[in-house]
Amino acid sequence: MIKYIVFALVLGGIVGYLNNDFGSSLATVLVRDYLFNGALAALLFVMGLVFGLDRDAIGKMRRMGLKILVVPFAVASGSIAGAVVIALILKINVVATASLSAGFGWYTLAGPLAGQLLGVKWGAFAFTTNFFREMLTILTVPLAVRLDKYVPVAFGGATSMDTTLPVIVKYGGSEMLIMAFSSGFILSLIAPITIIGIASLV
Numbered sequence: 001m002i003k004y005i006v007f008a009l010v011l012g013g014i015v016g017y018l019n020n021d022f023g024s025s026l027a028t029v030l031v032r033d034y035l036f037n038g039a040l041a042a043l044l045f046v047m048g049l050v051f052g053l054d055r056d057a058i059g060k061m062r063r064m065g066l067k068i069l070v071v072p073f074a075v076a077s078g079s080i081a082g083a084v085v086i087a088l089i090l091k092i093n094v095v096a097t098a099s100l101s102a103g104f105g106w107y108t109l110a111g112p113l114a115g116q117l118l119g120v121k122w123g124a125f126a127f128t129t130n131f132f133r134e135m136l137t138i139l140t141v142p143l144a145v146r147l148d149k150y151v152p153v154a155f156g157g158a159t160s161m162d163t164t165l166p167v168i169v170k171y172g173g174s175e176m177l178i179m180a181f182s183s184g185f186i187l188s189l190i191a192p193i194t195i196i197g198i199a200s201l202v
Helices: 003-022 026-054 055-063 067-090 094-101 107-118 121-145 153-159 164-173 176-198
Strands: none
Touching: 067 094, 067 153, 067 176, 094 107, 094 121, 094 176, 107 121, 107 176, 121 153, 121 164, 153 164, 153 176, 164 176
16 A cells, blocks of 8 residues: 555656646646545545444444543654754754644644744744655554554654544554544644644744
């Protein structure tokens, strides 16, 4: 599955690049505003269908108990703490680095928001680091799941509720659907708060 994802990503990049060369703004609008959102909605529909077909889904949620809350908050804490360590090693602004990592992989939010709060340079850093987090999650899931089935969920961060959800479920098993989705959902809810809250300390 991974090779098909990489192939699709590379092909999409090439097509997008060629589209820009030809200056087709209509194609850009169609892809950005309609095709992307439509594909994401279809993906979430299929994941919801899988959840609905699982007769024991509610029971699984009950058995997970506080894990549904513990996992996303552990992921959030680890992401921010890791960013602080990296900032200290690289001797760059600790607070700004922590703020951009608080997007938890949601690059379409982290980039623009960090750009508004911290400046264009940090906005670009936020977009890039969160984008690579998503890409690395997709590429490393087959290996990460061997360490522990929760590792890909942590890697995916906020994206584990949508774009990285299919690969997490494929390699981690259908029992990871609820955990991955709930973790990504909670992280997506708190990401704007954590980015703004940490950035305000600069």
